[in-house]
Amino acid sequence: MNFLLSKEHQMMQKMVREFALNECEPTAAQRDEEEYFDIKIWHKMAELGLCGIPWPEEYGGAGADYLSYVIAVEELSRVDASIGAALSAHTSLAGWPVYKFGTEHQKRKYLRAMAEGKNMGAYCLTESGSGSDASGMRTTAVLDGDEWVLNGSKIFITNGGYADTYIVFAQTNSALKHKGISTFIVEKGFPGFSVGKKEKKLGIRSSATTEVIFEDCRVPKDNLLGQVGEGFQIAMMTLDGGRNGIASQAVGIAQGAFDNAVAFAKDRVQFGKPISSLQAISIQISRYGHKNRSCPFIDVSGSMA
Template sequence: MNFQLSEEHVMIRKMVRDFATNEVAPTAAERDEEERFDREMFDHMGELGLTGIPWPEEYGGIGSDYLAYCIAVEELSRVDASAGVVLSAHTSLAGWPVYTFGTEEQKQKYLRPMAEGKKIGAYGLTEPASGSDAGAMKTSAREDGDHYVLNGSKVFITNGGIADIYIVFAVTDPESKHKGTTAFIVEKDFEGFSVGKKEKKLGIRSSPTTEIIFDNCRVPKENILGELGQGFKIAMQTLDGGRNGIAAQAVGIAQGALDASVAYAKDREQFGKPIVANQGVSFKLADMATSIEASRLLTYQAAWLETNKLPYSKESAMAKLMAGDTAMKVTVEAVQVFGGYGYTKDYPVERFMRDAKITQIYEGTQEIQRLVISRMVTK
C-alpha cells in the first residue's frame, strides 16, 4: 500500500493551490456577498486544464484521473466552496455521464467543449416533489417524430443559467417505473427550454442554483444519452462519482477553516498569552485535524477506486457522509476558536460554516448516504 501522492498529483495540487490563492481567494467574500459567478475565472480554469482533468486528451481533457480531480476541487474549496462546486457539477455531473454513456459524436460535440472549459455543464434530476425519491420525477418526454418533447421543471440546479449543456432526466414510459426514465442532453438554446427562479441561499452563494423549465422543449433523438429507459441507472451512477467531488469539497472547506483557526489561535492573545497555549483550544485544533485527515483518506480511497475501475458506490457514500459531517463540525468549531470575530464577515470562517452545510444535503442527504451504505453492508 502506498499513501504517497504521485508527482503528477503533487504538481496538480500545487498548480491549483497557486491559482486558488492568487485568483480565487481575493474575491471570494465579495462574490459571496454579491451572489456573483465569475465567468472569467471559470475561463481561466479552462485554460489551466482544470475543467477536463479526468478526460482523455482526445476529448479535450488533460488525461489525468479522478484523484487529481478531487484534489483540484479540494484546493478550490479550501478558499471558496462555490468555485469547488461549479467545477464539481461541471465535471462529475455533466462530463462524467457523457464520457461514460455518450456516443463518439456526443463526446466530441459536448464533452470536448466542456473539458476545454468553453462550455459549462449542469445536471437536472431534482424536481419540486421529488428530491431524495428521485424515481418519483414527473418531467415527461413524449416521442414526436425524430424528437422527444419534454415538459416539466427541475429545481436546485447547480450551474443553472450559466450552463450551456444540461443532462436532464425525464419519464419516457410511465408504466415502467425506474426503467421508464431516459437521460437527455439539452442545450440551453433548444426551443422550449428556459431558466426559472434563482435561489437565494445560505451558502455557496457565488455558485448559481436555479430552476430549469421545459415547455414543449424539443430534443432531437440523437441527444438521448445512453439507451431509452436507462436514465435512472445513469442518474444514480453519476451521483456515485459526484459524491467523491462533494466529499473533496467538504475536505477543502474543513481544511480552509482549520488553517484559518491555527493562524488565528497563534496570533490572538488573551490572559497574556496566545489562545493556542490553552489545551481547550489546541485540543480542538487536534480533533479538527484528525477528522479532516480521516475524511481525506476516505475521499482519496474512493477516487482511487473509481480511477482503477473498482466498485466504489459504498466508499463514495462513506466519504461524502464522513467528510460532510466533518466539514460542518470543523467549521462550527472554527467560528468558536475565533470567538466574536468568527461571527463577523471580517474573517472567512462564517462563510466556511455557511458553505459546509450544503455538503450534508446535496448529491444525496446524509440520511440517503446511510441508506446506501446500510443496504450494502447488510446485503
C-alpha cells in the same frame, strides 16, 4: 496502503492551490456575500486545463486520473467552496455520463466542449416533488418525429443559467416508473428551455442553484443519452461518482475551516498571549489537524496528534 501523493499529484495540488489563492481567495467572501458566480474565474480554470481533468485528450481533457480531479476540487473548495461545487457538478455530474454513455458524436461535440471549458455542464434530476425519490419525477419527454419534446421543471440545479449543456432526466413511459426514465443532452439555446428562480442559500452562495424549465422544449433525437428507459440507471451511476466530488468538497471545506481557525488562534491575543498557547485551544487544534500537511486526506484515526 500508501496515502502519500505521487510527484504528478503533488504538482497538481500545488498548481491548483496557487490558482485558488491567487485567483479565487481575493474575491471569495465578496462573491459569496453578493451571491455572484464569476465566469471569468471559470475561463481561467479552462486555460489551466481544470475543466476536463479526468477525460482523455482526444475529447479535450487533460488525460489525468480521477485522483487528480478530486485533488483539484479539494484545493478549490479549501479557499472557495462555490468554485469547487461548480467544477464538481460540471465534471462528475455532467461530463461523466457523456463520457460513459455518450456516442462518439456526443463525446466529440459535448464532452470536448465541456472538457475544454468552453461549455459548462449541469445535471438536472431533482424536481419539487422528487428529491431522494428521484423515480417520482414528473418531467416528460415525448418523441415527435425527429425530436423529443420535454415538459416539466427541475430545481436546485448547480451551474443553472451559466451552464451550456444540461443532462436532463425525464419520463418517456411513466407506466414503467423508474424503468421509463430516459436521459437527454439539452443545450441552453434549445427552444422551450429557460432558467427559473435562483435559490437563496445559507452557504456556497456564489455557486448558482436554479430552477430549469422545459416548455415544449425540442431536443434532437440524437441527443438521447444512452438507451430509452436507461435513465434511472444513468442517474444513479452518475450520483455514485458524484459522491467523490462531494467528499472532496467536504474535505477541502474542512481544511479551509481548520486553516482559518489556526490563523485566528495565533492572531487573537487574550491574557497577554495568543489563544493558541492556551491548552484548551491547542488541544482542539492538534486533535483535528493534519499529521502530514502534504497529504490531502484528513487523519480520521481519532488519535490525538
